[in-house]
Structures are given as structure tokens and as C-alpha cells.
Amino acid sequence: MAEPQPYEKLLSLADLLAPSAIRAAATLRLADHLHAGATTSAALAERAGTRPDVTDALLRYLTELGILTTDEAPTTDAVTHYALTALGEPLLSDHPRSVREVLRGDSMIGHGTRALLHLDHTVRTGEPSHFAEPGGGYWETVNNDPAYAGEWAQQARAVDAHADLPLAWGAEQIVTAYDWSRARTVVDVGGHLGVILLALLRRHPHLRGTLVDLKNVAEQAAARFARSDAADRAEAVVGSFFEPLPAGADVYLLSAILADWDDKDAVRILENCREAAGPHGRILLADVAMPLHGAATELQYRSMMPAPARDAAELEALCATAGLRVTWRGPATGVRTLLELAAR
Ligand SMILES: C[S@@+](CC[C@H](N)C(=O)[O-])C[C@H]1O[C@@H](n2cnc3c(N)ncnc32)[C@H](O)[C@@H]1O
Known part of the structure; x- marks a missing residue:
């Protein structure tokens, strides 16, 4: 067979059909339905609530991709029956290495992933790709x-079930490296x-905490607190x-917040903390720097956040712009910069 021409290679590299078909299968739970006995396009369409004719095309294409297989011999009902191949099995929700949650389009991860299609927006403006949606x-x-x-709600229950796991991304530093003995409220x-916050309150029983976040997540945090041993x-x-x-x-704790915002917004957030803290309060900035190993990782992060890897000097410059002075510097770690700040 002739070597593909450069234009053919490019079109193939940029083709979105295979990723979209696999993700559609994940979103529509096709593997789970197949496994539960809906093996024809009509049965699958009924279970998934989809159009039988387009479902049939999707199944045939997934077969071409090697994700599904069909009966070798014609069946008595003369209808094609599909089954998962070894390649398709991780689309099952209960597979030990299931990838369904990562690939489904109707989840928070799926929402994030789709934004990659607007990478041109990030390259043009430096803004996360979602802003183009x-x-x-x-x-x-x-x-x-x-x-x-x-x-x-599902994530909140999962977090409750794994309450004994260590804090991620060096956040343990917030609980252990900072002197909380002088504070009563955070x-x-x-x-x-x-x-x-729960880890902090458990380790420092003299502290009381208020979490501020947007609606869906704050409501789940409130429910978690209410059922926790630090409810009061x-x-x-x-x-x-x-x-x-x-x-x-x-x-005022700011953990892993500023990386999601450009300098102008980051300064606004710091200024709001300064206003609320007044002359006597402190801000504990605990920002993360994501490891940017190579161009692909960097592009992925840059499509999601405008400043994935600000270093301590860059953070201190933002704090100065927001009218804050550094009153304590935490131990240097690869992923976290800890700074205590007060109004100048
Ligand atoms: C990367 S997470 C960091 C979460 C947590 N501080 C930590 O260290 O694990 C960013 C958080 O900021 C919240 N957030 C985003 N925009 C916000 C806003 N305008 N006001 C308050 N919270 C916001 C998100 O809902 C999310 O919980």
C-alpha cells in the first residue's frame, strides 16, 4: 500500500470522529447496556434512549475501531449482535480499570475536556479554553x-469514603507547617x-472554620461538615x-486558587481577602505550581488555567500589587508556595 500523503496524515491526525464516537459510547453507557444483554442496535437504542438508525451506525463504526465485535455466524433472527472486545471492556462502569468516568461527555471532566477544541482561544489570549464557550x-x-x-454529591460521598487518604498536592503543609496557635477563626x-478545612479543624481543635465557594460545591461542603465530627x-x-x-x-486561606486566574483577577481575589482580613487578619496563600513536563502537558494545563506554574517571586509580586506584605514564608517545596500575608 502506498505511504499516506502528508495531507492524508494531517487529516488523520486531526480527525475527531474516533474520539467522539468512543466518548459518545461512554456517555450513553453502551458498554454497560451491552453487558446487561442489550446486544442489538434496536435493544441498545431502547436502553440508551437513542435513535436506532444512528445508534446502528455508531455500533458499526465502533466495530471498525475494534471496540466491538459482531457474531461471526449469522444468527437465527438475522439481526447483528454486538459484544465488547478486550479493547472495549474498560468502557464498562464496573471494569477494574474503567475509563468511562474519564471519557463521558456529560460530566465535569467531560465538560473540561471539550474545551480543548477551543485551544486556539487559549493560544490567542492566554485564557482557559472554556472562556470561548x-x-x-x-x-x-x-x-x-x-x-x-x-x-x-457523588464526589462528596467519595471524599467521605476516603477521608483517611493524605492530602493531595502538598496540602499537608497547610495543616502542619503553619503556626495555627495564634488563630481562632479561618x-x-x-x-x-x-x-x-476538615483536616485543619481536626488537627487544631481550637479552630473554627468557614468555607466560601460557589453554589453546587458549597452546598455539598455544608452537608459534609454537618455529618462530620467537626460539625459544631x-x-x-x-x-x-x-x-x-x-x-x-x-x-484567610487561599489554597490552589490563583493558578486558575490571570494576574488581574488574582490581584482582585487577594484584595478581597485583604479587605475582609482588615488590619489584624492574615492571608495564608498556599498556591500550587503544576509540573509542566513537556509541551503536551503544558498545553493541557494552559487550556484549563492561565497560570499553572507561578513561582514564589511571581506570587509575591502579585501580593505586593494587592497591597499585601509577606509576614512568613513556608518551607520551599516543588508544588506549593506558602506565604503568610498582611495588609501593608
Ligand atoms: C482548584 S480548586 C481548589 C480547592 C481547594 N482550595 C483545594 O486546595 O483543594 C478551586 C476552587 O475554587 C472554587 N471557585 C472558583 N471560582 C470561585 C469563585 N468565584 N468564588 C469562590 N470559589 C470559587 C471552585 O469551585 C473550587 O472549589
Whole structure:
């Protein structure tokens, strides 16, 4: 066979049909339905609530890709029956190495992945690719759209089930390296499901904490706190760090927040913390620097966040612009920069 021409190679490299077909199969749970006995296109369409004719085309294409196989011998009903190949099995939800959650399009991960199609926007502007989509930023969409509320609840239960795992991305430093003895109250700004705040309150029983985050996640954090052993010391409130924050706490924790925002927005977030902290409060900045190994990883991160790897000097410059001075520097680690800050 003749070597493909460069234009053919390019078209093949850029082709979106195979990834889209595999992701459609994951979203529609086709592997699970097949495994449960719906082996024809009509049966699968009924289970998945899809159009039988297009489902049939999808199944035939997945067969061409080697993800499905069909009966070798014609069956008595003269209808094609499909089965998963070894390649298709990880699309099953209960496969030990299942990839369904990663590939489905109707999840938070799927929402994030789709934004890659707008990589040109990131290259042009430096903004995350989501900003090129209707509805704007990733966090607003997954936090304010009720469609994602169920997934957040699922994540909250998963976090409860793994409460004994160590904190990720060097966040243990927040709990152990900082001197919490002088603080009584902490506001965890953009505190997500409250994993760090709960760890903090458990380790330092004299502390009380308030988590601020957008709607879907803050509601789940509140439910987690209510069923936790720190229920009387932890609360979660719905709010935005671009709006005034609960005032007068001793420490405002900003963990893994600024990387998601460009310099202008990062300064606004820091200024809001400074306003809420007043002259006596402190801000504990605990930002992450993602490991950018190679161009592919860098592009992936840059499509999601404008500043994946700010170093300590860059963070200190932002803090100075926001009217903050550094009052303590945490131990240097590869992934975390810990800085305690106060109003100048
Ligand atoms: C990368 S996560 C960091 C979570 C947590 N602080 C940690 O260290 O694991 C960013 C968090 O910021 C929250 N967030 C995004 N935009 C926000 C906003 N405008 N106001 C408050 N929280 C926001 C997200 O919902 C998410 O929980």
C-alpha cells in the first residue's frame, strides 16, 4: 500500500470522529447496556434512549475501531449482535480499570475536556479554553448549573469514603507547617468540598472554620461538615471571592486558587481577602505550581488555567500589587508556595 500523503496524515491526525464516537459510547453507557444483554442496535437504542438508525451506525463504526465485535455466524433472527472486545471492556462502569468516568461527555471532566477544541482561544489570549464557550468559565458552569449538582454529591460521598487518604498536592503543609496557635477563626476561600478545612479543624481543635465557594460545591461542603465530627466548628457558605468575603477572621486561606486566574483577577481575589482580613487578619496563600513536563502537558494545563506554574517571586509580586506584605514564608517545596500575608 502506498505511504499516506502528508495531507492524508494531517487529516488523520486531526480527525475527531474516533474520539467522539468512543466518548459518545461512554456517555450513553453502551458498554454497560451491552453487558446487561442489550446486544442489538434496536435493544441498545431502547436502553440508551437513542435513535436506532444512528445508534446502528455508531455500533458499526465502533466495530471498525475494534471496540466491538459482531457474531461471526449469522444468527437465527438475522439481526447483528454486538459484544465488547478486550479493547472495549474498560468502557464498562464496573471494569477494574474503567475509563468511562474519564471519557463521558456529560460530566465535569467531560465538560473540561471539550474545551480543548477551543485551544486556539487559549493560544490567542492566554485564557482557559472554556472562556470561548457560551456560559463562560469552567468553575461557574460546574458550580452554578444544577445539572452538575448530582455529580458533586457523588464526589462528596467519595471524599467521605476516603477521608483517611493524605492530602493531595502538598496540602499537608497547610495543616502542619503553619503556626495555627495564634488563630481562632479561618475562612477557606474557594475551599471546595472542605477536605483541607476538615483536616485543619481536626488537627487544631481550637479552630473554627468557614468555607466560601460557589453554589453546587458549597452546598455539598455544608452537608459534609454537618455529618462530620467537626460539625459544631465548620460552616460552608455560598459566595464568590470576587465579592466581599465574610469579614474579621484571623486567617484567610487561599489554597490552589490563583493558578486558575490571570494576574488581574488574582490581584482582585487577594484584595478581597485583604479587605475582609482588615488590619489584624492574615492571608495564608498556599498556591500550587503544576509540573509542566513537556509541551503536551503544558498545553493541557494552559487550556484549563492561565497560570499553572507561578513561582514564589511571581506570587509575591502579585501580593505586593494587592497591597499585601509577606509576614512568613513556608518551607520551599516543588508544588506549593506558602506565604503568610498582611495588609501593608
Ligand atoms: C482548584 S480548586 C481548589 C480547592 C481547594 N482550595 C483545594 O486546595 O483543594 C478551586 C476552587 O475554587 C472554587 N471557585 C472558583 N471560582 C470561585 C469563585 N468565584 N468564588 C469562590 N470559589 C470559587 C471552585 O469551585 C473550587 O472549589
